[in-house]
Amino acid sequence: MFALANAALFGAEQRVEAQALPVQAAPAVGQVLQSGVLIVVSKASQRMYVFKDGALWDSSPVSTGKRGHSTPAGVFPILQKRVRHRSNIYSNAPMPYMQRLTWRGIAIHAGRVPGYPASHGCIRLPYSFARALFALTNAASTTVVVTNEAVRSNEAAVTLALNAQTARPVMPGGVHQSGEALASVAVQLPVVGTGQTIQLAAATSVSEAEARWSALVASYPQLAGFRKAVIPAIVGQRQFYRLRATAPGAHAYCASLKRAGQDCFTVS
Numbered sequence: 001m002f003a004l005a006n007a008a009l010f011g012a013e014q015r016v017e018a019q020a021l022p023v024q025a026a027p028a029v030g031q032v033l034q035s036g037v038l039i040v041v042s043k044a045s046q047r048m049y050v051f052k053d054g055a056l057w058d059s060s061p062v063s064t065g066k067r068g069h070s071t072p073a074g075v076f077p078i079l080q081k082r083v084r085h086r087s088n089i090y091s092n093a094p095m096p097y098m099q100r101l102t103w104r105g106i107a108i109h110a111g112r113v114p115g116y117p118a119s120h121g122c123i124r125l126p127y128s129f130a131r132a133l134f135a136l137t138n139a140a141s142t143t144v145v146v147t148n149e150a151v152r153s154n155e156a157a158v159t160l161a162l163n164a165q166t167a168r169p170v171m172p173g174g175v176h177q178s179g180e181a182l183a184s185v186a187v188q189l190p191v192v193g194t195g196q197t198i199q200l201a202a203a204t205s206v207s208e209a210e211a212r213w214s215a216l217v218a219s220y221p222q223l224a225g226f227r228k229a230v231i232p233a234i235v236g237q238r239q240f241y242r243l244r245a246t247a248p249g250a251h252a253y254c255a256s257l258k259r260a261g262q263d264c265f266t267v268s
Contacts, residue, residue, distance in 0.1 A: 026077040026143040029161045030206035036141030039108075039133075040161050041123055042151035043071060046116065048125065049157040050133060056154045057136065060129040063113045064146075065121040072121075073146045075164050076101040078139040096127065097134040101144060108133070108144070155232065162206060162230045162241075195227070196250035197267040200257075201243040206230060209241040220257065226250065 032038045038051040043064045050057045065071040080100035095109040101123075110131065111124035118124070123146070125133065145161045200216060203209035209230045217223045226245035233240050244267060247253070254264040 026075050027141060029075075029143055029145070029164060030210075032141055032143045033158070033162075033206070036143070037137050038158070038161055039137075039142065039144040040151065040157040041071075041144065041146045042157070043073070043117070043146065043148050044150035045152065047151065048123070049151065049154055050136070051154075051158065052136065058129070058132075059154075060125055061113050061115065063111065063116065063118045063124040065119050066117045069120045071117075071119070071123060071146060072102070072106060073148045076106075076144040076146065078137055078142050078144070079103065081134065081137070081139070083134070095122070097125075097130040099134060099137060101146075158232050159229070162232065163228070195246045195248040197229075197244055197246045198250045198254040199242055199244045199265055199267050201263065202233075203241045203243060204239070206241055209243045212243055216262075220262070222253065 027036060029038060033051065033054040035053055037057070040049045040051075041047075041062060041064070042049075046062055046064065047059060048062045049059045078099050079102070080098075082098045082100075084094075084096065095107060095111070098107050098109040100107045106121050106123075108123045108125065108130070110127040110129075111122070112118065113124050113126055143161075145164050147160055147164075149160065151157045151160060201209065201212045203212055213223075213228055223245060226247040229244045229246065231242040231244055233242055251266045254266055257264040
């Protein structure tokens with residue numbers, strides 16, 4: 001029975017390996033949090049957080065790129081999946097359960113995870129975790145966010161991903177026989193600035209928070225210079241998304257907004 005189950009799984013993996021993956025841009029983070037898979041990788045923490053339909057699915061240690069071979073930060077789609085793959089750059093090295101993020105050799109795959117950055121740029125996972133993740137993901141509904149920042153909790157991982165910029169499409173171009181192709185266009189995560197933080201609204205969805213921000217910027221153009229953040233929070237067993245903004249002098253601006261009749265309060 002076990003042998004038959006393994007054979008069935010192997011067959012399913014082979015079918016996945018043969019699938020063409022037409023998606024060339026990462027789905028929006030808010031979209032995959034509602035229905036899909038969000039993967040957040042912290043290079044500083046050497047850890048991956050995986051969310052399925054907005055709930056934590058699992059987390060795992062990783063090994064990202066060592067000095068001189070840094071894993072790029074940004075927002076990425078899954079461009080290709082192969083159960084068995086070997087590097088065409090680094091001595092035919094095995095890359096089991098490979099999920100490609102760029103056409104220049106960056107991928108998630110099973111490999112040695114020593115507890116520190118040790119790869120040539122890829123994101124290595126323990127074998128069993130890489131296999132389970134491979135079975136979970138689908139190119140049309142998976143987004144990968146890689147950050148240089150330390151991430152210490154599930155909530156922090158979601159917050160960082162929600163505030164990542166939307167990925168642009170991969171530049172078109174065919175894959176050559178050698179496996180080389182044009183690089184995917186990854187969007188860098190916004191740099192966290194200094195300043196004071198204020199809260200402007202608490203929405204019930206990411207899209208509502210974004211709509212509130214657009215309306216506020218239209219009414220108060222100075223807000224366009226603030227750094228926006230959408231922070232998920234559970235209040236009384238209900239999910240909310242706090243709309244916050246950060247800039248030098250934000251507290252004084254919040255006071256002027258309140259005088260104009262706009263809801264606002266200081267956070268930090």
